[in-house]
Amino acid sequence: MAYIRKVKTASGATAVQIAHKHKGQITKIIHIGSAHNDEELQLLLAIAQKRLRENQLELFPEAKSSLRLSIKRSYSDLLWRTLQKQYHQLGFDQLGDEVFKALCIARIVEPTSKLDSLRVLADLGVPPIDRNKLYRCLVKAANLDYRRIISQACFDHVQGNSITLLLYDVTTLYFEIQEEDDYRKSGLSKERRLEPQIIIGMLVDQNGFPLGLHSFEGNKAETKTLLPVIEAFQAQHKLSKVTIVADAAMLSATNLEELSKAGYTYIVGSRLHKVPYDIAEYQKKGELRDQQIITMQQENYRVIYQYRAKRAALDHRNIEKQVSKAQKALNGQIPATKMKFLSVTAKSKQLNLKLVDKAKALAGIKGYVTNLDISDEKVIEYYHQLFQIEATFRMAKSDLRARPIYHQNRDAIEAHLTIVLAA
Structure with a gap:
């Protein structure tokens, strides 16, 4: 009972x-x-x-209570305290700027404009912040170089002196404007957009934890971003015996030479513009086997090539799609716009069979350049850690909505990037 x-x-x-x-x-x-x-x-x-x-039907109506309940205010105090605790554990509280802390937490909870962040903070139960204080905070963050302090705190958090592997990559952030200036320029967009943009270079550890962020003009060549970022990192932390990992976009003779001079080892993706001689010799004798590695030793570095059957299958599918598209253009089914395997002149258009054969010969092959004295398999394993920084960029762009950027002046833009980095 x-x-x-x-x-x-x-x-x-x-x-x-x-x-x-x-x-x-x-x-x-x-x-x-x-x-x-x-x-x-x-x-x-x-x-x-x-x-x-429970669900028994009432024979008589239930007496109503005179007590009336109403919600006077609701706020997410637990969420605020939890994120504030993480902010302090990372060492960001050394900035001593409560407004900056509030903007970072608001960016995590609901990424929106700086002004609308005041609404988000009110929902978290934070006492009202004057909008003028908010704007002054952005100027202060740029003038006092908050990013350097935050980067140092991140470095200390991951016990940076024990770091042996640094991952580097770049991305682009666009602006909701049409007119360019000396900083916001149209360039090669990662998202194929036409608006003015800036280039962001980021360093992370091998687990994807951010250690440094730098911005560059929107039309700057990616190869020219690597050295300034590495030099700034070295000047701040005085690290030696660190391996830099970057994708093929960073490969240039100047970058490799300067990294070697500075005492760094490196692993950089290699662009394949033609079939390497050693691979061509293998292909004459028969097909490459899955996971096969071919190494070419140069004076100061070595180039490692690996063939993967899974990658080759994907490459062949993409080649067939591009050939089919080019064939449709030749048949007049679609406009003859710029296509990889279509050669167009003033008088004729034709399928570039030589280029198709070359693409098929390179299918499944990936190259790596390194001056590191470790096994080929370990070099490839380290290179594939670059997915960590790609995940970090996706988080910044999607979860934290780092772009589009609406700020107009450089200080506000840099402060925005610093808030995203801290978040």
């Missing part, structure tokens, strides 16, 4: 409970609540009666 009981608590309140008894023993107790006055007690007893009767 089940019945309602009232029990006095240590605080003097009256607890209302539903007790279940079997063969004289209480087997289960459901606590309804504790009342501090008669009105609360009657309300809890009514709730207990309803729970006890």
Whole structure:
């Protein structure tokens, strides 16, 4: 059987409970609540009666309580305190800027404009922040170089002195404007957009944890971003014996030479513009086997080529799609726009079979350049850690909505990037 009981608590309140008894023993107790006055007690007893009767139909209408409940205010205090704790654990509180901290937390909770962040903060229960303080915070973040302090805190957090592998890559962030200036320029967009943009170069550790961020003009060549970022990192942290990992976009003779001079080892993706001689010799004798590695030793570095059957299957599918598209253009089914395997002149257009054969010969092959004295397999394993920085960029762009950028002046733009980095 089940019945309602009232029990006095240590605080003097009256607890209302539903007790279940079997063969004289209480087997289960459901606590309804504790009342501090008669009105609360009657309300809890009514709730207990309803729970006890469950879905039974009432013969008589239930008496209404005179007690009225209303929500005066709601806010996410637990979320605020949790994110604030993480902010402090990372060492960002050394900035001593409560407004900056609030903007970073607001960016995580609901990425929106800086002005609309005041609404987000109000929902978190944060005391109102004057909008002028918000704008002054952006100027202060740029003038006092908050990013350097945050980068140092990140470095300390991951015990940076023990770092042996640094991952580097770039991305682009576009602006909701049409006119360029000396900083925001149209260039090669990662998202194939035409708006003015800036280039972001980022360093992370091998787990994808951000260690540094730099911005460049939107039309700057990617190969020219690597050295300034590495030099700034070295100047701040004085690290040696670190391996830099970057994709093929960073491959240039100047970059490799300067990295070697600075005492760094490196692993950089290699662009294949033609079939390497050693691979061509293998292909004459027969097909490459899955996971096969071919190495070419140069004076100061070595080039590692690996063939993967899975990658080759994907490459062949893409080649067939491009050939099919080019064939449709030749047949007049679609416009003859710029296509990889279509050669167009003023008088004729034709399928570039030589280029198709070359693409098929390179299918499944990936190259890596390194001056690191470790096994070929380990070089490839380290290179594939670049997915970590790609994930970091996706998080910044999607979860934190780093773009589009609406700020106009350089200080505000840099402050925006610093907030995204900290978030």
